[in-house]
C-alpha cells in the first residue's frame with residue numbers, strides 16, 4: 001500500500017530495466033523497428049551498457065531485473081552471457097529476472113544460457129493464436145511455432161507470461177474468446193492482455209484505422225471478456241492488463257507501480273532513480289556515442305518528491321488490486337478531495353473499502369483511466385517541477 005512504500009523507499013532493493021532495441025523484423029503496427037543488427041553493433045551496444053551501468057549505478061541491492069525491447073531474445077546465447085557481466089557477481093536480494101522473447105527466437109541454446117545466468121521468468125509475445133490475425137499484424141510466427149516455443153520454455157522450468165493483444169483490425173469477440181481459452185489451456189503463470197495501440201506514423205494505422213472498434217464500444221467488451229474468462233479460470237486480475245496465478249504477479253512491475261526506484265539502462269530506457277525521473281535518448285547511435293564519451297544522454301528530467309510519489313501511487317493504485325491507503329502526510333485538501341471521490345465511487349460499485357484501504361472493483365479497473373483523470377483534477381499541486 002502507498003503508505004508502506006513511502007516509508008521504505010530508501011531501503012527497498014531497486015529494479016533494473018535494460019532496453020534491448022533490436023528486432024528481427026518489423027511488426028506492421030509498430031513504429032519502433034530497427035534494422036536487424038550486425039554482430040558488431042550488438043557487441044558495441046553491450047559494451048556501452050556496461051559503461052552506462054558503471055556511470056549510473058550507486059551500489060544498491062538489486063531486487064528485480066527486466067530485459068525488454070525490442071526483442072532481447074534476438075541476442076545469441078553468448079551475447080546473453082556477456083550481458084550478465086554488466087551486473088554485480090552477487091545479487092543476494094534478487095527475486096525475479098524476466099526476459100521478453102518472441103516465439104521465433106526461443107531456442108534451446110538461448111534458454112539454457114538464460115537459465116545459467118539466473119533468469120527466472122520468460123515473457124512471450126504471442127499476441128494472438130489466430131493465424132489470420134497474425135498475418136494482419138505481420139507477425140511471422142505460426143500457431144505451431146508459438147506452441148513449440150512455449151513447450152520449450154516449460155522444459156526449462158521458467159515461469160512464463162504470455163502477451164495477448166485485442167482490438168486487432170478485423171478481430172471478432174469470438175476470436176478473442178478463443179485466444180483467451182487457448183491461453184488458459186496452456187496454464188502459464190501469468191497473462192498480459194493489451195489493447196492494440198495504433199501508432200499514427202505507421203502505414204498499418206493508415207490502412208486500418210476505420211476497422212478498429214471505437215473505444216466506447218469495442219474496448220470495454222474485449223477487456224471485460226478477458227476479466228471474466230481469466231478470473232473464472234483461477235487467475236487473479238491484479239492490474240488492469242495483468243492476470244496471474246496466486247503468488248505469480250510480475251514483481252518488477254508491481255514494485256514500479258508502488259513507486260519503488262528502478263534504474264533503466266539502454267537507449268529509450270526510463271528511470272526513477274536517486275531523486276529523479278528521466279529517460280535515455282531513444283537513438284541507438286547517439287546513445288552509444290554519448291555514453292562512451294561520458295555524457296548522461298537523458299531527457300524528460302523531473303525531480304521526484306514525496307508529493308509526486310503519493311499522487312502517482314494513487315493513480316497507479318486505481319489500476320491495481322493492491323489497495324490505496326491514503327498516507328497521513330498528504331495535505332488536508334487533497335486528502336478530503338480523494339476521500340470524497342473514493343466514497344462516491346464505493347457507492348457506484350467502482351471501489352470497495354476494507355479497514356480504510358480502498359480497492360478498485362472489477363468494474364472500477366475497467367474505468368481506471370477515467371477515474372485517474374477525475375482524481376488528478378482534484379489535486380492541489382499536480383505540477384511536476386523540472387530539475
Ligand code: SF4
Nearest residue numbers: 023026027030032070
Ligand atoms: S512489436 Fe515488438 S517485436 Fe514487433 S517490431 Fe515492435 S518492438 Fe519489435
